[in-house]
Amino acid sequence: MIGNTDTGDPMNQKEYSRLVEKKSKNSPLWKNCLKAFLIGGLICTVGQSLIELYLFLGLDEKTSKTLCSVTLVFIGVLLTALHLYERIAKHGGAGTLVPITGFANSMSAPAIEFKAEGFITGLGAKMFIIAGPVIVYGTAAATLYGVIYWLFIK
Secondary structure (H helix, E strand, C coil), X not given: CEECCCCCCEECHHHHHHHHHHHCCCCCHHHHHHHHHHHHHHHHHHHHHHHHHHHHCCCCHHHHHHHHHHHHHHHHHHHXXXXXXXXXXXXXXXXXXXXXXXXXXXXXXXXXXCHHHCHHHHHHHHHHHHHCHHHXXXXXXXXXXXXXXXXXCC
16 A cells, blocks of 8 residues: 555555556657657768768778778767766757667766776776676677787788
8 A cells, every 4th residue: 555645544555556647748649759750860871971972082892881880889878978968968868769879878977976886896887787788798708809810811
């Protein structure tokens, strides 16, 4: 039983659920979907524009796409560090989570938030909790593989 603060009468779970539903504000679903679509689309448009810019500067397609990913990760981390990414995400919702900038945000936000606790107990531990060991391990393994490939094959 849940107590009614106004009258002191006990309230059952059904009454409480009905009260919560009545008092809760419904989110504007279609508006949120449109904003997520537009913000996510804008991020993807910036990515495509970066690819086109790098191609225009004379880089090959593979290098242009790689540099686009690196640039978007950098922008995501920078916006997170400046506390701007969360403002964008407040309006863009899932549109900011799907692209590569969402990945950059999920990796850098805990690191920035817990940097005062030190590299191991703060940055390292919280990064693993938030982003997940699979993502971190995959990124580290891919980087190591890339360095080994570059050293021995190229």
